[in-house]
Amino acid sequence: MPDYDYIVIGAGSAGCALAGRLAAGTASVLLLEAGGSDRRLTVRAPLAFAAQMGGPTDWNFSSVPEPACDDRVIPQPRGRVLGGTSSMNAMVWVRGTQIDYDGWQLPGWGWSDVEPVFRRVESHYLGGPAHGTSGPVRVTRLPEPDVTSTRWVAAARAAGISDNEDLGGPDLDGTSIAPVTVWKGQRWNTARAYLPAARRRSNFTSVTGALVHRVVIRDGSAVGVEYERKGQLRVAGANREVILSAGAYGTPQLLQLSGIGAADHLRAVGIAPIVESPGVGTNLTDHPAAAMSWDTRPDFVGLSDAQKPQWLLRWVFRRTGKMTSNAMEALAHIRSHPELPAPDFQLIHSPSYVNLVAMEQELRRASSVLQSYWTPKSRGTVLAQSADPRDAPEIRLNTLSHPDDVQAFVRVVRRTREIVATEPFASVVTAELHPGPDVVTDAQIEAWLRSSVATTGHPACSAAMGNDADSVLDEKLKVRGVHGLRVADASVFPCIPRANTNAPAIMVGERCADFIRDDQ
Incomplete structure (x- = not known):
């Protein structure tokens, strides 16, 4: 079983940012992605993004029939590719407003805390001082x-x-x-922003086509990851931490597959409970x-x-x-x-x-x-339907x-x-x-x-952080009840910001890297 210091699950908006920042140090980093390469016309050519819907780069999720929306099933496209949904979104760059982050009332997450992180991320066409000019993410005017x-x-x-x-x-x-993440006529996703520098370092490993089955938890600590690649089940060990960056649908499902969630629900779908955390998969919010x-x-x-x-x-x-x-x-x-x-x-x-x-x-x-x-005031849920990681989670938006x-x-x-x-x-x-x-x-x-009514494709808040003991995560993104396990993606938001969620998700990945560095 190969060992790494850190294992990041999901090479999406937050996962690429986090893995890239961690790899800039001396620790060994493994980045696991269920999808494949982003070197595709439908990813690189901005207007072609809609052609990805339902294709090989899409998880192709759907909601259950929504009672307040004429019992319609609402498609939920999510990126299954390097860059995650930053490889198939409409590339609009909006960070949110001060009352969004101050309203979370969490130490380390106010606007004065996150605004410098956004500037660190950006190479923005408007320049300073309101924006960054030398960050990895290119932001231009269409x-x-x-x-x-x-x-x-x-x-x-x-x-x-x-x-x-x-x-x-x-x-x-x-x-x-619109301000967009397009550079010289091509999509500028997080895989292009963060991974080239990481790949030049010997302490960084990325594996595509890796479907994670569960986080391995032993004696209350996350010690590794079990994943499937080319039909073979593999295990990678984590000496320090495992970080889930699988998105607002993938992360709560993987927490549940790993035994973290509402115990009654886990038993009902054939999963042995390890940590009682009833908030996992609740509070789902979309735009x-x-x-x-x-x-x-x-x-x-x-x-x-x-x-x-x-x-x-x-x-x-x-x-x-x-x-x-x-x-x-x-x-x-x-x-x-x-x-x-x-x-x-x-x-x-x-x-x-x-x-x-x-x-x-x-x-x-x-x-x-x-x-x-x-x-929106409507809230939904994301629940594993079985112990099989190949089964899509049950997504209930409760829209309208x-x-x-x-x-x-x-x-x-x-x-x-x-x-x-x-x-x-x-x-x-x-x-x-x-x-x-x-x-x-x-x-x-x-x-x-x-x-x-359908979706803007901004699912969030389904493994939210908070001050109270019942919250899934603490304010440092640590999963309550498990040592060495964090979450870094849009699922961590206590309340969805007024933003296209790509930018806030990247900020969360960067913030997670800060917390990990500070804990060393």
Whole structure:
């Protein structure tokens, strides 16, 4: 059994950051990833990300039938590839606002603690002092936004939304073209940001195609990891720590497979309980999203012709053109009610037809506005369905189960229509396609929402840290009840931030590396 000082499970947003920072020291580091290489056109070409849904780089999870959403099963795409979901997301870089992190009320996690970490992570096009200029993650302004996106930003400003060229936070209010993790026309995921330097060091080992079965716990300590590769079961020992970075779905499932969770549930699915931790897999929070769409005038083609060979050739040879688009080109962060302390919605303009129910972009001439709800009150669960790690966990989002969430969406549908009806965007569109001009009353809008709301792909909070003894993790990301086991990914958030969760997840990976270094 080979031994390493640290074993990181999951090469995603947080896992790559954590493993890269740990490898910069002298300790030996093993990074395990269930997926394979990120050297794929669908990963590297920004606009191709939607083609990954349901493919070999996607865990292809789904929720159970959601009672408050017409009993629909909601797709839950998650990256199964080096870089994790940073290899298949829409690349939008938003850190969150001060009240998000201060609101956690945890030592070491206030805005004054995390803001320097974000700066350490970034090589940001806006430069200092608000952003970092020499970090591993490249953040740029979308280089060639479609004319409909620039018109949409202008319309949002004309409709009363402030002009804000730095939507990354902490001042989130306003509208602009999206800040993105795209560099020289290619996706800049965490595998590209952190792993090349680590691979040059002899103390770093990465293994792909490694499906982790469980953390090996002996006498109350995490001592290794059992994983499967090419049909063979293997065990790697950990001399110091094991860190779970398997994401908001994978991490709670692996904790449960390792015997950490609600004892009654574990016994019911054939797992021997080791540590009673009923919070594992609870508090699941996502940013639910709706997508409105409009037909556009014939001279506004948007991304509808992006599959033409000319655009692929332009990207292959020059890294320019429509394939460099992240499809989610323009943002407006708004408050659906004037008394709110910060924005509760991220509006996202896409120069294409977006179908969130089917999790796909249809290449037809249209413009869409996605409404991502940042502060939902609905909470869900992630539960292992059996002792077999190949069985996907049961994901129950409970989306729109809280009436306040529904009312917030109704308000934002009306506000979105106001923006779209404002010049210079009003002359771009013709007919409203979804929900359609006949959907006008609160009841009609609610019915449409329940039939169409899906996800922004930001699951979080399912193995949350906290001060109380019942929390899954303490504020140093240590799993309560097990020595030498931590978690570093979006599952640790006590409350989901107002952000596209890639940036906060990377920050958590960096923060975990800090805690481990401080404990040495």
